[in-house]
Amino acid sequence: MTAPSRTNGPAADWKHRELYDRVLDTLHALPARFRTALRIAGISATDLFTLNTPLGAAIESSVVENLNDLRELWDPDGKYEIYSFVRQAQVFPDVRLQTSAPNVAEEERIIMGIELKGWFILSKEGEPSFRYKASPNVCAPQDLLVVFPWGLDEVISGAPRLMRPFVEEARFAAEHRNHYWKVLRGKQGDDAKVISAAVKEPYPTKNQKFNDEAKKDKGNNFGRVARGALMTDFINGLLEQHISGIPAVYWQRFLKIFSEGASADSVEKKLKSVRSDAEKAGLSADRSEVFDSILEGLRELVAK
Template identity: 75%
Template sequence: MPAGVAPARSNGPESDWPHRPLYDRVIDALHALPSRFHTALRIAGISATDLFTLNSALGAAIEASVVENLNILRELWDPNGKYDVYSFVRQAQVFPDVRLQTTAPGIPESDRILMGIELKGWFILSKEGEPSFRYKASPQVCAPQDLLVVFPWGLDEVISGAPRLMRPFVEEARFAAEHRNHYWSSMRGVEGEDAGIKLAEAVTPYPNKGQRFNDEAVKDGGKNFGRVARGGFMTEFVNGLLEQPVSGIPAKHWQGFLKIFAEGASGDDIERKLRTIRAQAEEAGLTATGMEAFDRIQEALRELISR
């Protein structure tokens, strides 16, 4: 892609690709997965100040559960059993980290991997207010049917309980990589070496573990290259999600609650800030039911203060 030219989505693989219906059904299954998600994980006894650490502590386990559940939903993406020898398999240190593949004998090498998903989890109450993961895969190693999928998640009792998924962000992996590079080199308002990118050595999809398949910034002292959310790539999705109610309260207010504890405020400061957040919620027109939930949650948080 020429320097300075904004990328465009391709709308996935060509319509005459033999597995195009599978691709479309997998996307449908990804959107259906939150309502049918099951996991044995359950979180309890976490202090308010430690809730922000859950994304790194539990992220891999959540992502593994997503892969397991996607295979359980086989009837959605393979209703006729055409792909019964294929399954989604999680990979380590390779792109994409989930591949729909088979090891069955007699399958041509070109059909052993049908598509890939670079899977990311995001704890909806993380203090950054946006996904902080890094996505560095080169556009060259992304097949047209590969996807970048981000599953926001929270706990069913907000500060404890079982993880539950929210609606996913699903994007073409190649477009996501091109957008990231375009942002770094052309949208940040920097020039020269500060805008430079070292392209990956691998140039074909589904690279091996030993190949260098990530693009890298020439200069990146803050290690921000790959943080696609910072480039505005997910802004509309994130803003919409933070307006979604969690136990009757928009998620953005929960973030405000938990930041209070993370900042190490004193008891009096916490009370003052909680009252401020409540007043903001009233001004925003939170329903009576929402305000009741708001007050119940504040009481729960006050209990956490005394732990």
């Protein structure tokens, strides 16, 4: 089976192609201009993982609000003033650039869509755990899968801040997911079969069955895009970014150690291992001092 390939979005002569390109630029500009009233305080460091789902949903809603606030970037000439990004539950894509204005042709009511996901960068698994099951057949060429990693500006408290997004063609992501399940996993028979959704048109309603499904999936892993290696390079690069002077991957390992409920002696050994790995990776002398102070603070947490 031939591996899928990207199409670079809609055709160059598509009448909304310029809008599409500007939306792409806006998505990448959004982290620097992201605003939210959310602020987290008084949460134990070991309970941070529990925030991923409820806070993630709130952040995704804030992303949509911010996209509309950045209209000057994607619609500088006011050509699309009757359109706005709207978030909807149980549909694909869950964010659509659409209008409800009268006298607009049916085929022009929705211009493009974004399947939007959030990812708490310090989550235990070290990769996004969302499931993306939409059939390639319901993805328009201009639709996108967008994942916004996020963290807190004070690491374990403060206001959410976005990091650079993962942006992919929605159709390619769906095709890649199916190819991974059928071919790259190395499974045979029913273990490698995908049942295609009956719906074949973009922008289905919530009452239509628009998701592909694995014929056999005891572990409920079908649709976990990160496991199919589509995001591997992006994730690895992101975890190397520094948060308060220390690469995110080590913060992630810190928090995972404490969340596992290990004994104080076991935690101490694991912390020393993390620090050793960080030094081998080239942690600078000044950052080493920061690292030590964090270790000391985490030790105090264990002692309580």
